[in-house]
Amino acid sequence: MNAAAPSREAPHPLLAAWERCWASHPAAIAEHWSRSAPACSFVPYDAGSIVQGRYDVVAHFTRRYARVRLVRAEWVLRAAWRELDVELVIADLDLVTGPPHAGEHERRTMRFVAGGERDGEHVRLRHVTEAMPAVLVQTIGAYERHAAAGPPAAGSAR
């Protein structure tokens, strides 16, 4: 599968399910994860852990929502597989987040892996990885974007 243009509409049900995990109530998050609680796993971008089990996965999303909100996600689908009732997808994700109330947005680019199961009309997540590149790559990318933007305006701190 070749890369397509970035899309703000999640081009796969698993990606849409992840977008709906940016919610305040644990039950609203858990609804998008497998009924098989021990089988759920999560590699988040904002902690160095490997989270195992639906309870801990939901707790991570709940803590995240208290700190930061999803503003916009842009996707480039890189590969997708369907094997019986199992769906798997890999995408590039451009993620824009913001604080719960007024404040400045943050933008990150990462690789995204999701696996899940078909449950009737629904797809439930079994695994998500939000993969940031190496910190050195993140830093070089920042310098490149800074160069592309040109010198800052007088009085700017950036």
Place this chain on the structure above:
Amino acid sequence: MSADDRAVIEHLLREYVALSAGLRHAEKRAYWDPDETTPVLAPEEAAETLVGWEAIERYWGGSRETIADLRTECFDVHVNLLAPDVAVALYRQHWTATMAAPRFLAGAPLAATVRATCLLRRRPAGWRIYALVEAHVDGAEYFAELYRRRAAEG
């Protein structure tokens, strides 16, 4: 998933990761599903997600020019079965490398620990990889952790 499957996958991953020593990339290919038409590799240091054998082989070939020595080990392996013949394996891998052009990075060994997400399917010859993604944390969290660790060291 049987305990056997879990043990087989963990053993396979340890063998695969160990092939980093000596940059034995040609041998790595045997651990991947030969019938997969869209293999995906996303190394932590690559700017782009590598899709397809041509991109993956080009990356493996290029790393020989930039890395003089590389040792990698994996630990903390979790294997989750998505279907009887499909698994996602999560693990941490710690690498130590010396760059081929030491003037750029002082010639001292570099090291990091990165989380890996590996998709595998069962083939007649055994479990085979069809996607592998390495995951770092956000830069802000990385540096916060470094500062916490330094404080804990006293």
